[in-house]
Amino acid sequence: METIYLVRQKGVYWKDVLGISTSEIEAIDKCKAMALLDSDSYHLWIVSKHKIGEFTPVDSKGEIQEPCSSEEIIFRTDRDTEMKNNSLL
Numbered sequence: 001m002e003t004i005y006l007v008r009q010k011g012v013y014w015k016d017v018l019g020i021s022t023s024e025i026e027a028i029d030k031c032k033a034m035a036l037l038d039s040d041s042y043h044l045w046i047v048s049k050h051k052i053g054e055f056t057p058v059d060s061k062g063e064i065q066e067p068c069s070s071e072e073i074i075f076r077t078d079r080d081t082e083m084k085n086n087s088l089l
Contacts (some may be wrong), residue, residue, distance in 0.1 A: 007031045010028040010044040024049070028075045037073040040043070047075040 005027035007019035018034060021027040027047045035045035049072040 001053060004050050006032065006048050008046050008048070009034070010039070010046055011040070011042060013085055015043075024074065031075060032077060032082050032085075034043060035077045035079050036086060040081040041079045043078060045077050046073055047072050 002022070003089040005021050006017050007027055007030055008017055009022075014023050019027060021030070021031050024047070031045045031047045035043075038045070
């Protein structure tokens with residue numbers, strides 16, 4: 001099965017998928033770039049790994065959402081972390 005990587009923003013709720021890539025490195029680089037440009041510091045920026053054709057159950061509780069158990073988060077960051085990392089360069 002082919003693998004894809006999704007880039008998403010998370011506040012109180014998960015936001016829309018903002019990027020899809022077949023490259024883990026590209027997804028992480030785009031995630032870092034988007035986090036750096038974020039106007040809010042409380043958002044998390046997340047890259048998750050998914051197998052094409054695999055569906056995850058829908059969380060219908062309507063509360064603060066967390067990733068499902070079958071989702072593998074491979075990277076997470078936020079604006080402040082990326083600002084610090086870029087100031088070190």
